[in-house]
Amino acid sequence: MSETTKNAFLFAIVGALILVTGVLQGWNAAILILNMGLISAIMSIGVNLQWGFAGLFNVGVMGFVALGGLAVVLVSTPPTPGAWAAGGYGVVLSLLLGAATVVAAVMIAKKVPKGRAQTLSIIGVLVVGFFVYRAIFDPSIAAVEAINPAVEGNLGGMNLPVLFAWPAGGLLAAGAAWLIGKTALGLRSDYLAIATLGIAEIIIAVLKNEDWLARGVKNVYGIPRPTPIVGYEVDLQQDPDFIARAEWLGLDPVTASTLSVKLGYSLLFAVILVILLWMAQMALRSPWGRMMRAIRDNEVAAEAMGKDVTRRHLQIFVLGSAICGIAGAMMTTLDGQLTPGAYQPLRFTFLVWVMVIVGGSGNNFGAVLGAFVIWFLWVQVEPMGAYAATLMQNGSASLQASLSENSSGLLQSIASGLVLMSDHIQANVQHMRMLTMGLILLIVLRFNPKGLIPEK
Numbered sequence: 001m002s003e004t005t006k007n008a009f010l011f012a013i014v015g016a017l018i019l020v021t022g023v024l025q026g027w028n029a030a031i032l033i034l035n036m037g038l039i040s041a042i043m044s045i046g047v048n049l050q051w052g053f054a055g056l057f058n059v060g061v062m063g064f065v066a067l068g069g070l071a072v073v074l075v076s077t078p079p080t081p082g083a084w085a086a087g088g089y090g091v092v093l094s095l096l097l098g099a100a101t102v103v104a105a106v107m108i109a110k111k112v113p114k115g116r117a118q119t120l121s122i123i124g125v126l127v128v129g130f131f132v133y134r135a136i137f138d139p140s141i142a143a144v145e146a147i148n149p150a151v152e153g154n155l156g157g158m159n160l161p162v163l164f165a166w167p168a169g170g171l172l173a174a175g176a177a178w179l180i181g182k183t184a185l186g187l188r189s190d191y192l193a194i195a196t197l198g199i200a201e202i203i204i205a206v207l208k209n210e211d212w213l214a215r216g217v218k219n220v221y222g223i224p225r226p227t228p229i230v231g232y233e234v235d236l237q238q239d240p241d242f243i244a245r246a247e248w249l250g251l252d253p254v255t256a257s258t259l260s261v262k263l264g265y266s267l268l269f270a271v272i273l274v275i276l277l278w279m280a281q282m283a284l285r286s287p288w289g290r291m292m293r294a295i296r297d298n299e300v301a302a303e304a305m306g307k308d309v310t311r312r313h314l315q316i317f318v319l320g321s322a323i324c325g326i327a328g329a330m331m332t333t334l335d336g337q338l339t340p341g342a343y344q345p346l347r348f349t350f351l352v353w354v355m356v357i358v359g360g361s362g363n364n365f366g367a368v369l370g371a372f373v374i375w376f377l378w379v380q381v382e383p384m385g386a387y388a389a390t391l392m393q394n395g396s397a398s399l400q401a402s403l404s405e406n407s408s409g410l411l412q413s414i415a416s417g418l419v420l421m422s423d424h425i426q427a428n429v430q431h432m433r434m435l436t437m438g439l440i441l442l443i444v445l446r447f448n449p450k451g452l453i454p455e456k
Helices: 003-025 027-053 061-076 083-111 116-145 162-184 189-209 233-237 240-248 253-285 287-297 299-304 309-335 345-359 364-402 409-427 429-447
Strands: none
Touching: 003 027, 003 364, 027 061, 027 253, 027 287, 027 309, 027 345, 027 364, 061 162, 061 189, 061 309, 061 345, 083 116, 162 189, 162 309, 189 345, 233 240, 233 253, 240 253, 253 287, 253 309, 253 364, 287 299, 287 309, 299 309, 345 364, 345 429, 364 409, 364 429, 409 429
16 A cells, blocks of 8 residues: 555545544534634644754743734624723723833843943843833733723724735734744753743733733633634524525534534634645745744754754754634634633643644644544543443443343452442543543554654
8 A cells, every 4th residue: 555545545534533523423514524623733733843844842832822812802793882982092001111121131241241331231221120010010911900800991993804814813922932942942942841831821821810911710712703604503593595405415404504613613724724735835935834843853964054042953943833813813713702711731731732643743734633533532532431331331241131140259359349440430430531542642652653644
């Protein structure tokens, strides 16, 4: 079997699994798995650029995904009436003053000779800048957050079409990645991982606590949809033409409208994935891609050949983070809300890394395949575990009932043990996800460390 045929067969298996889910559990569940698989595939491409191309160990994926979600709120939601007049301009002014304070301290560190004068000057600028910043910032955010806090209490957005928010999410994540990369990419790989993990947690903490930005833990609801490609169920259910098409397909209007909306998202997500995959493949095959892999394999040799390793690392760190930001914006649009409390490292960092490793780091198609495989298992392994535990319970109970009092003690002990084991599995089935992910990762690293589709 050729490599192309094998890869196509692997993708066909994943497609068949999704189709089986539609038949057994309903097409709404199947299409939801498909949509989240497409988004996860985009995240995996971003991480694969950083790790598979350049060997950068970014453990802050969650932060860049969250910034993509924040971009949707800032770009696509309507502005809060009166918020800018109450304190919005003061918030912007204070943030600019804070940035100017940091820039001034950096300039002093560069221009003033080292010594007591430099130290005192930097401390003085930082202290004065901090108090001026807080004097403007605190009353401004208090005024914004006081505006109808039950449903608003934030500045709101620019009320632009949500499709504009997707590239904006990439730009916001790229800007944050540039700032982080300028300071953190000089660190060794393990220290880089610690730094990116900490920065991701800082981003989530800001989203949770700064209500004026995106309502904090009160969440932002009612994210607009990318109409007319993705409509609203209520509007579709009132459309006579849509109702007629649904009846022709043998579906009731409610189910048909839900499927139509989800399939609209599937179409958009698939288009974005294909575009990004094509771009990643072109980059991989270009001289720039070959240079990045050479830097990954031997930084010292690449530097000896005149390559600016730090600059190239910054480039690909920004590119990979931007792709994660786009995926984060798409996911927030699909959810219809921004929920900062839902961003957890297990889901948005560890799971994405498992996708890349299982699929095959350094291979873009492998990253996409790994995303679909791992997401499918992440969703289905818990109900599969519950079903298996139920079968074990029924079987062990039947075995125990069929044994007579004269049966050997060993058989009775085995039957009792099976009953206890099945009860334990049923009670702890929610942990099957973590167990399965860890087991898959161990098996792949032990027997096929290059992944399902290895790097060429």
